[in-house]
Amino acid sequence: MRAMDLNGTSAIVTGGASGLGAATVRKLTSLGVRCTIFDRNEGGAKQLATELGAGANAFGGDVTDPDDCQRAVDQAAEGGNLRIAVNCAGTGWVGRVINKDNSPHDQGAFKFIQELNVVGTFNVMTRAAGAMAKQEALADNERGVIVNTASVAAFDGQIGQLAYSASKAAVVGMTLPAARDLSVVGVRVNTIAPGLFDTPLLALMPEEQRKILGQSVLFPKKLGQAEYYGELVAHIAQNSYLNAEVIRLDGGIRMPPK
Numbered sequence: 001m002r003a004m005d006l007n008g009t010s011a012i013v014t015g016g017a018s019g020l021g022a023a024t025v026r027k028l029t030s031l032g033v034r035c036t037i038f039d040r041n042e043g044g045a046k047q048l049a050t051e052l053g054a055g056a057n058a059f060g061g062d063v064t065d066p067d068d069c070q071r072a073v074d075q076a077a078e079g080g081n082l083r084i085a086v087n088c089a090g091t092g093w094v095g096r097v098i099n100k101d102n103s104p105h106d107q108g109a110f111k112f113i114q115e116l117n118v119v120g121t122f123n124v125m126t127r128a129a130g131a132m133a134k135q136e137a138l139a140d141n142e143r144g145v146i147v148n149t150a151s152v153a154a155f156d157g158q159i160g161q162l163a164y165s166a167s168k169a170a171v172v173g174m175t176l177p178a179a180r181d182l183s184v185v186g187v188r189v190n191t192i193a194p195g196l197f198d199t200p201l202l203a204l205m206p207e208e209q210r211k212i213l214g215q216s217v218l219f220p221k222k223l224g225q226a227e228y229y230g231e232l233v234a235h236i237a238q239n240s241y242l243n244a245e246v247i248r249l250d251g252g253i254r255m256p257p258k
């Protein structure tokens, strides 16, 4: 059996200043991976990089901007051995097909969510794959791994999740063709579909509502901690036989209509 040895490799983590991305950065650096934290919150990215020392560096930029993405990937590849790209930058939106007054869902909002969650993931995945393809091959011709972030909303979209579910279903949909495209250069592609995680994104909700949400998880009855996500990324990176897969990480929850 062969596993990718992460020690001494480099990674790029989008949305790495907060939540699931930050937990990923912490886990990967603890395994000896040098992480480039790519986040539009440059201050947050720098703060985490400073805390982690030589194992991390920051890039302030926007994943919807292809030039920013290329520069961030170049920075991550600078020290050589870029093997891991994790896409965590993203956000949600609440809006129904028609509003209470029967007017249509705002088109700008719908497009904004696709641009961030889908095009942002596409931008970084394509550029990171290009950089990985130039790396020396490891055992079994492996060159790297890409982990994208969907959501259980890709499968169990709730009332008001039209834009968000569409974007996350697109991330799920890119997984197999991307893994097939990149098989020739030895780059694996997997997607994690998180359930309900206790991150700043969910902290926007009132405490009482967060408690109720935690109780709705099958088992364990709590919101997920971001560390569970970081652990899974590390496992995906190390397990060379895991490819073209979408993994729900959700305590068994199946979201009801609302």
Ligand SMILES: NC(=O)c1ccc[n+]([C@@H]2O[C@H](COP(=O)([O-])OP(=O)(O)OC[C@H]3O[C@@H](n4cnc5c(N)ncnc54)[C@H](O)[C@@H]3O)[C@@H](O)[C@H]2O)c1
Binding pocket: 014, 015, 016, 017, 018, 019, 020, 021, 038, 039, 040, 041, 044, 061, 062, 063, 064, 088, 089, 090, 091, 092, 116, 117, 120, 149, 150, 151, 152, 193, 194, 195, 196, 197, 198, 199, 200, 201, 202
């Ligand atoms: N928290 C959950 O329960 C949950 C559940 C399912 C899926 N997800 C998905 O996981 C991902 C991470 O979520 P989180 O909870 O960690 O959120 P978060 O808000 O804690 O972190 C997201 C990070 O992305 C950054 N970001 C946003 N837009 C950006 C852009 N255009 N360019 C660069 N950086 C940008 C933000 O600055 C922030 O640091 C998102 O894609 C989200 O949809 C989260």
